Amino acid sequence: MPSTLFEKVWHDHLVTPETPDTPAILYIDLHLIHEVTTPQAFALLREQQLPVRRPDLTLATMDHSTPTLPGASFKDVAIVGASAVKQISQMQKNCADFGIALLDHDSDDRGIVHVIGPELGATQPGKTIVCGDSHTSTHGAFGALAFGIGTTEVGHVLATQCLLQRQPKTLAVDISGRLGAGVSAKDLILAIIGQIGVNGGTRHVLEYRGAAIEAMGMDARMTVCNMSIEAGARAGMIAPDDTTVNYLAGRPQAPRGRDWDSAVTRWRRLVSDDGARFDAMVSVDVARLGPMVTFGTNPGMVIGINEAIPDSRGDPSFRKALDYMQLVPGKPLTDTEVDVVFVGSCTNSRLSDLQDAAAILKGRRVADGVTMLVVPGSQQIKEQAEAIGLDKIFRAAGAQWRESGCSMCIGMNGDTVPNGKLSVSTSNRNFEGRQGAGARTILASPITAAASAVSGRVADPRPFLREA
Amino acid sequence: MQPITRIRSTTVVLPTRDIDTDQIIPARFLTATSREGFGVQLFHDLRFNKDGSPNPGFALNQPAAAGCAVLVAGNNFGCGSSREHAIWALLDYGIRAVVSTEIADIFRNNGLKNGLISIVVDTQTHQWLLDNPGTEVEIDIARTTLRFAGDKTVAFQLDDFARYCLVGGIDQLGFLRQRMPDIENFEQNRSWTP
Numbered sequence: 085m086p087s088t089l090f091e092k093v094w095h096d097h098l099v100t101p102e103t104p105d106t107p108a109i110l111y112i113d114l115h116l117i118h119e120v121t122t123p124q125a126f127a128l129l130r131e132q133q134l135p136v137r138r139p140d141l142t143l144a145t146m147d148h149s150t151p152t153l154p155g156a157s158f159k160d161v162a163i164v165g166a167s168a169v170k171q172i173s174q175m176q177k178n179c180a181d182f183g184i185a186l187l188d189h190d191s192d193d194r195g196i197v198h199v200i201g202p203e204l205g206a207t208q209p210g211k212t213i214v215c216g217d218s219h220t221s222t223h224g225a226f227g228a229l230a231f232g233i234g235t236t237e238v239g240h241v242l243a244t245q246c247l248l249q250r251q252p253k254t255l256a257v258d259i260s261g262r263l264g265a266g267v268s269a270k271d272l273i274l275a276i277i278g279q280i281g282v283n284g285g286t287r288h289v290l291e292y293r294g295a296a297i298e299a300m301g302m303d304a305r306m307t308v309c310n311m312s313i314e315a316g317a318r319a320g321m322i323a324p325d326d327t328t329v330n331y332l333a334g335r336p337q338a339p340r341g342r343d344w345d346s347a348v349t350r351w352r353r354l355v356s357d358d359g360a361r362f363d364a365m366v367s368v369d370v371a372r373l374g375p376m377v378t379f380g381t382n383p384g385m386v387i388g389i390n391e392a393i394p395d396s397r398g399d400p401s402f403r404k405a406l407d408y409m410q411l412v413p414g415k416p417l418t419d420t421e422v423d424v425v426f427v428g429s430c431t432n433s434r435l436s437d438l439q440d441a442a443a444i445l446k447g448r449r450v451a452d453g454v455t456m457l458v459v460p461g462s463q464q465i466k467e468q469a470e471a472i473g474l475d476k477i478f479r480a481a482g483a484q485w486r487e488s489g490c491s492m493c494i495g496m497n498g499d500t501v502p503n504g505k506l507s508v509s510t511s512n513r514n515f516e517g518r519q520g521a522g523a524r525t526i527l528a529s530p531i532t533a534a535a536s537a538v539s540g541r542v543a544d545p546r547p548f549l550r551e552a
Numbered sequence: 553m554q555p556i557t558r559i560r561s562t563t564v565v566l567p568t569r570d571i572d573t574d575q576i577i578p579a580r581f582l583t584a585t586s587r588e589g590f591g592v593q594l595f596h597d598l599r600f601n602k603d604g605s606p607n608p609g610f611a612l613n614q615p616a617a618a619g620c621a622v623l624v625a626g627n628n629f630g631c632g633s634s635r636e637h638a639i640w641a642l643l644d645y646g647i648r649a650v651v652s653t654e655i656a657d658i659f660r661n662n663g664l665k666n667g668l669i670s671i672v673v674d675t676q677t678h679q680w681l682l683d684n685p686g687t688e689v690e691i692d693i694a695r696t697t698l699r700f701a702g703d704k705t706v707a708f709q710l711d712d713f714a715r716y717c718l719v720g721g722i723d724q725l726g727f728l729r730q731r732m733p734d735i736e737n738f739e740q741n742r743s744w745t746p
């Protein structure tokens with residue numbers, strides 16, 4: 085029977101299939117862990133005197149509370165202070181006690197967990213990948229089944245390398261057309277979320293396919309899959325192809341020699357067969373898509389850069405969102421003054437994202453009164469960016485160039501947007517208070533964020549490209 | 553885990569839709585390393601003014617809300633993060649069930665593992681509950697029914713296994729560990745290794 089990509093990976097990992105009475109037992113190939121969602125899981129293991137069953141399939145790093153100022157130590161971290169220091173030392177102790185290799189603060193391989201998994205080649209097609217973090221969906225860009233879990237389930241995976249799961253439904257997202265100049269994967273996924281809504285993917289695994297996806301590099305595919313969770317989806321997936329295989333070749337944790345050849349053969353079969361049945365389908369045409377920006381307090385509240393903010397039509401939640409954002413219906417966002425610009429996060433902190441932002445900033449200045457932070461997703465990316473001189477471009481423009489980490493995406497490390505200030509951010513969530521108490525967040529692509537930094541106002545990046 | 557068979561309580565109503573996990577518990581409180589004590593930070597930025605004083609207009613600060621174990625929320629509750637801190641905060645505060653028209657997958661799943669029940673109801677029932685804060689409801693886990701407005705009853709969806717675990721106080725990790733021979737067998741017989 086023809087199967088979908090998701091079904092192939094799912095069936096390949098069934099220890100026991102589901103029955104009406106019991107969920108399936110699903111084997112996990114890669115467990116990513118970080119400091120925020122694991123302490124209570126390790127505590128449970130200690131209580132029950134259980135070892136970590138497969139430390140070799142566990143990849144650990146610290147990213148959320150990591151300071152990004154060069155030379156800063158965890159002790160200098162403002163706001164979260166003492167408890168963050170405790171969380172970090174707890175993580176070090178847990179990894180040491182349970183025999184897990186930790187990519188610690190001093191590691192050249194550390195970075196945001198969803199950036200380093202692919203970078204190290206640990207993320208591979210056909211794997212099941214979980215993490216106590218909803219943006220685990222990022223890894224689906226490789227044709228892996230990757231999803232976020234809670235801390236109780238982190239404990240289950242640490243102790244048994246398995247999860248109890250009911251089979252999710254499938255939703256095919258067919259994307260036709262090609263993205264125009266100045267329009268990126270970020271704009272595409274924001275448009276999809278705007279179309280299907282922030283719960284449009286609930287209980288489903290999304291498979292993105294079509295010409296626009298095939299034309300994308302891995303960085304862009306990761307941006308798309310990363311935000312699947314913002315549509316409420318369990319996971320997002322993209323079938324592996326030459327682009328995927330070429331990306332993984334030679335990575336430290338990718339298979340080698342004969343193992344590589346057999347892995348590639350196996351990966352090539354990971355496509356949805358002709359005639360495979362999905363539970364639901366949507367189609368999106370991106371040929372005329374322009375840059376997208378959010379105006380509200382969830383990622384589904386999104387418009388084209390030159391479109392007017394829609395009217396609340398008496399919806400109190402909508403009005404509350406606009407009040408929080410201090411925005412009014414009927415006008416586009418392009419006049420709105422910007423205080424902070426953040427280029428970073430597991431959505432948009434990879435080398436090509438930084439190159440996109442640098443292309444706009446080269447030979448230009450960040451507008452007076454705007455603070456701009458550029459935070460690479462990993463130390464490796466930082467090094468690659470410096471090797472091609474991007475740091476110099478950012479600094480010359482007046483932006484701050486930082487060490488890697490989650491930073492202002494979640495504001496747990498002291499990098500926050502001040503109360504009431506407006507931020508144009510390349511991250512994935514514009515929730516109230518996400519970037520700091522009272523912070524007002526507009527989500528955008530790196531190129532739109534950079535154009536806004538230069539303009540001092542939310543800006544359409546396309547005229548900048550023509551001038552360049 | 554303690555068995556849970558029935559929840560009887562008055563309701564507290566939060567009519568806003570799309571309440572996300574960052575509103576349930578802001579990220580800056582996530583550096584704790586235990587499960588306890590998150591209740592004071594539940595809905596922190598909605599519940600307290602900037603100077604730290606309670607916001608009198610917020611539902612949880614109304615005298616009638618004291619001791620309520622059932623939260624009726626606007627459409628689409630719990631989207632966003634996978635962090636269980638959102639569940640721990642609700643439970644620590646005393647909320648044991650959330651009722652809405654749509655509840656995010658990971659939130660619902662995390663809740664069930666900790667004994668917090670997510671109940672999805674039809675829009676009519678939802679509207680009635682939104683319009684009648686403080687009403688008494690009764691949730692029967694074994695029968696998967698919600699009784700409200702005196703004698704009205706609606707059924708809700710609850711995974712059979714989750715129900716079995718809740719009613720029996722079954723620990724899911726224990727259940728998984730009993731299947732260890734199957735897990736080892738799977739590892740030994742698979743056609744490739746990660």
Ligand code: SF4
Pocket residue numbers: 147148196197198217219429430431489490491493494511512
């Ligand atoms: S960058 Fe943001 S979304 Fe990504 S893992 Fe870090 S906090 Fe989460």
